[in-house]
Amino acid sequence: MIKNNRGDLQFSFAWIFAIIAGMFILFLAIYGVSKFISIERSSQEAQTAKDIGILINPLESSFETGKRIMIKTPVETRIYTGCNNVSTFFGRQTIRTSQKTYNEWSTEGINVGFSNKYIFSEYPVEGENFYLFSKQFEFPFKIADLIYLTSTKDKYCFKNAPKDIEEEIEDLIGKNLSENENFFTKDCPSESINVCFGSGNDCDIKVNTILKYVEKNGERTYYEGDALMYAAIFSNKENYECQISRLMKRTEQLSAIYTDKSKFIYQKTGCNSELEVELTQLENTAKDFRNSEELNLINALAENIKIKSEYGGCKLW
Amino acid sequence: MVIKKGFLKRKKAQMKNKEIFQLLHKKNGQMKIQQMSFMLLGVFLFFALVGMIILTIKFSDLKQSATDLEEQNAMLLVTKLANSPEFSCGEAYGNQKTDCIDEDKVMMLKENINKYVNFWGVSNIEIKRIYPENKNIECTLSNYPNCDTIKLINKSSSGYDKFNFVALCRKENYKDSVVNKCEIAKLIIRYEEIK
Numbered sequence: 001m002i003k004n005n006r007g008d009l010q011f012s013f014a015w016i017f018a019i020i021a022g023m024f025i026l027f028l029a030i031y032g033v034s035k036f037i038s039i040e041r042s043s044q045e046a047q048t049a050k051d052i053g054i055l056i057n058p059l060e061s062s063f064e065t066g067k068r069i070m071i072k073t074p075v076e077t078r079i080y081t082g083c084n085n086v087s088t089f090f091g092r093q094t095i096r097t098s099q100k101t102y103n104e105w106s107t108e109g110i111n112v113g114f115s116n117k118y119i120f121s122e123y124p125v126e127g128e129n130f131y132l133f134s135k136q137f138e139f140p141f142k143i144a145d146l147i148y149l150t151s152t153k154d155k156y157c158f159k160n161a162p163k164d165i166e167e168e169i170e171d172l173i174g175k176n177l178s179e180n181e182n183f184f185t186k187d188c189p190s191e192s193i194n195v196c197f198g199s200g201n202d203c204d205i206k207v208n209t210i211l212k213y214v215e216k217n218g219e220r221t222y223y224e225g226d227a228l229m230y231a232a233i234f235s236n237k238e239n240y241e242c243q244i245s246r247l248m249k250r251t252e253q254l255s256a257i258y259t260d261k262s263k264f265i266y267q268k269t270g271c272n273s274e275l276e277v278e279l280t281q282l283e284n285t286a287k288d289f290r291n292s293e294e295l296n297l298i299n300a301l302a303e304n305i306k307i308k309s310e311y312g313g314c315k316l317w
Numbered sequence: 318m319v320i321k322k323g324f325l326k327r328k329k330a331q332m333k334n335k336e337i338f339q340l341l342h343k344k345n346g347q348m349k350i351q352q353m354s355f356m357l358l359g360v361f362l363f364f365a366l367v368g369m370i371i372l373t374i375k376f377s378d379l380k381q382s383a384t385d386l387e388e389q390n391a392m393l394l395v396t397k398l399a400n401s402p403e404f405s406c407g408e409a410y411g412n413q414k415t416d417c418i419d420e421d422k423v424m425m426l427k428e429n430i431n432k433y434v435n436f437w438g439v440s441n442i443e444i445k446r447i448y449p450e451n452k453n454i455e456c457t458l459s460n461y462p463n464c465d466t467i468k469l470i471n472k473s474s475s476g477y478d479k480f481n482f483v484a485l486c487r488k489e490n491y492k493d494s495v496v497n498k499c500e501i502a503k504l505i506i507r508y509e510e511i512k
Binding site for chain 1: 438
């Protein structure tokens, strides 16, 4: 850089070249670093999602039924639990996370999929600490373990719950009320999500235990059994219906396996379960399943099989 | 005339010197630009190389952590798989049993395995009877129950195994009555390394 006689600045070619090349290198470096950070963030979030999927494995063995586990994340996290019932025969449970950094939510999260998991939660569920508990879903034989995911930020107040539900929730809460507690049967915090059984005032979620439906955000979902009732309470209608259709696919396949087993044992040992017709019927009904309104139909069949299995001949499950 | 000639000669020589000087100056400038270009190229290549090394290390770390997650998944899965509805004995052999596999049911699962190939997210699932003595005979419907190994999913021959000991129960005829027979087996799960 030189000054001419009049005092104007004159740029030599070398300076112009250095400035342009420098700007180009700086731009490339900034672009590369920002891309790198974004990839790193995505991988971190995918890892968190996979971790959640793996961590819930022990919950599925049914050893831990009636017990909650807590997941703590280092930063404020949103967990998006999705459901896909068309990609494969059994459908897929997807988990995606988004984390808050510099007061902004990331959007790069990658969906991690599991075929053997059924998670029921809000979409998304947000917080730093999350509670997970599971319940076995039987129809009439064990179909799967359903997992319920809630944030400690969302306080649920169960009003007028039937005795068995109230006892179950109190078992989950435990003896000492922790500061992270999010289930209440009495002395509910003012900002609670009110879950009313039967009638009640100021209800966010209504559970009709006679007609067996849950009303949430003005939408009705039908259930059979406590496991599905919790599922309807903690998830939205879209997720619930999709997961139910995945569960019915598994019911269909398990019915087919039990029908084959019944024939096989009869041929091998002469031990007759006398359930082949009913199991085939259950398989076909589960195959034609469309939405939760049809659950009572399948439940009637399942109840019939349950009674026959308890008092019948050869036990299949 | 002689003075004029001498003046012209000097002028010529001056002009020549000036040209040489200008040429030298021009060449010097070009050299500087060349030096700077090489320097910038060098800096650029250096950072690109460092970036590539960092990326390679990071991606190999990522692959390692993906493999670790697969291992963790296999480890937890093997402890709970025996209790999943497709395998578990339930109450078919008396009271509810944990870590008990219903061999008759698993044989029927083997016949319907196509839909379950990607269900548990592992590459191999195998049940090996370890007591009484294993003769390494693979189970089919024709040789069952005189066999030792039930290969349910067999997608890969490479990978790492995780196993768990389980009870393997089936119904059998003994002296004109149906009895429950349980033996000891190993449930083996294989997961693949992420490449």
